[in-house]
Structure formats: C-alpha cells, structure tokens
Amino acid sequence: MSENADEQLRWYAIQCKGGESFRAAEHLMRQNYHIFHPVLEVERKRRGKVETQREPLFPYYLFIRLDRQASNWRPIRSTRGVLKLVSFGREPAAVPDGLIETLMTQASESENHDNANAYFRPGAKVEITDGPFKDLEGVFINRKGEERVIVLLSILQRQQHMAFSVKQVRSVE
Structure with a gap:
C-alpha cells in the first residue's frame, strides 16, 4: 500500500446493538x-465463584479503519450486531488517529502489566493487593491453573495456604 493510500485510511466509530459489540466485531x-x-478483563462473582470476563471498554461501540473512497461501506450497516456508523448529518465522523493510537497503547500496556504479575518463582515474597487480605505479605508457593496462585500467609499465628487470583498478587522483591 502506498503512503498516499495510508493517508486515506481513517478510523470511524460504529454503534452496535445492545450487548452485541463482540458479535459485530467478529462479523x-x-x-x-x-x-x-478495546476490551477489559473484569472479575465478576457468579454463583459464588469469581470468573474473569472480557467486557468492551465502550459497551456500544467499536472502531473500523476505512478508506473514504476505496473501501466498500455498504455491507457494514447490514452486518449482524451493527446499528449504524456514527455520523454528523450524512457524513461519517472520523475519529482522530491519535485517540485510537493512545487506546491501543494503553490496551497493550495493560496486557503486559497483567502478564508481568502472572509469573512468580516459588519462595518469592508477594503482597496481596485486593480483597479481604489486602496489604498482607506472604510467600508464593505455586500456580493453580492459569488464573490462580497459592500463597502461604501467616494468619492467627498459623501458616495457611490460600488461593488468590493472579491479579490480586504482586511481587514485593
């Protein structure tokens, strides 16, 4: 693609039907x-268990990169989950590239930050960052699946093995 073609590509916002932004993105x-x-990893309690779910950062919107002249705009409106292209009057409203770049950078940094805490070595000192045991220090024992870790905490003068979400624990060292 030539530089001139790249200059024609712009980001536009698509408004999605309620709860259907993932469907619209897929189609x-x-x-x-x-x-x-852009999505967030959110922990929700369902049926007594904490589950990690992906939720859209903007629940009714997603962004699409199109060329004003060369792209085929017609199928977009009839795509499952899509309500409409965000427009001012009859003109689709372009979203500034800088805004999308910032969102992409923050999404990338967020993923890297979460992954940085996902790897501890046995015996390492850790701190609980959230929940009822917040600010307590313990010792990392091992992983329990992909999202959980086992930490040895001293509670009521006893050593207790406790399971925490990876996101609730950070390295102290």
Whole structure:
C-alpha cells in the first residue's frame, strides 16, 4: 500500500446493538475489515465463584479503519450486531488517529502489566493487593491453573495456604 493510500485510511466509530459489540466485531473481521474493539478483563462473582470476563471498554461501540473512497461501506450497516456508523448529518465522523493510537497503547500496556504479575518463582515474597487480605505479605508457593496462585500467609499465628487470583498478587522483591 502506498503512503498516499495510508493517508486515506481513517478510523470511524460504529454503534452496535445492545450487548452485541463482540458479535459485530467478529462479523466485520470475517468480512476482512480492520477493526479495533478495546476490551477489559473484569472479575465478576457468579454463583459464588469469581470468573474473569472480557467486557468492551465502550459497551456500544467499536472502531473500523476505512478508506473514504476505496473501501466498500455498504455491507457494514447490514452486518449482524451493527446499528449504524456514527455520523454528523450524512457524513461519517472520523475519529482522530491519535485517540485510537493512545487506546491501543494503553490496551497493550495493560496486557503486559497483567502478564508481568502472572509469573512468580516459588519462595518469592508477594503482597496481596485486593480483597479481604489486602496489604498482607506472604510467600508464593505455586500456580493453580492459569488464573490462580497459592500463597502461604501467616494468619492467627498459623501458616495457611490460600488461593488468590493472579491479579490480586504482586511481587514485593
């Protein structure tokens, strides 16, 4: 693609039907559109268990990169999950590239930060960062699956093995 073609590509916002931004993103990608759908990893308690779920940063929106002249805009509106392209009057509203770049950078840094805490070595000192045991220090024992770790805590003058989410623990060293 030439530099001139790159200059024609702009980001646009798509408004999605309620709760269907993931569906819209999937169907647009299948049609070979370049989309950006920023998501967050959120822990929710369901049926007494803490589960990690992916939720959109902007629940009713995603972003699509299109060329004003060369891209085929017609299939977008009829894509499952899509409500409409965000427009001012009859003109689709371009989103500043700098805003999308900032969101992409922050999403990338967030992923790297979460992964940095996912790897501890046995015997390492750790601190609990969230929940009822917040600010207590313990010793990392081992992992329990992909999302959980076992930490040895001293509670009521006894050593207790306790399971925590990887996101609730950070290295002290």
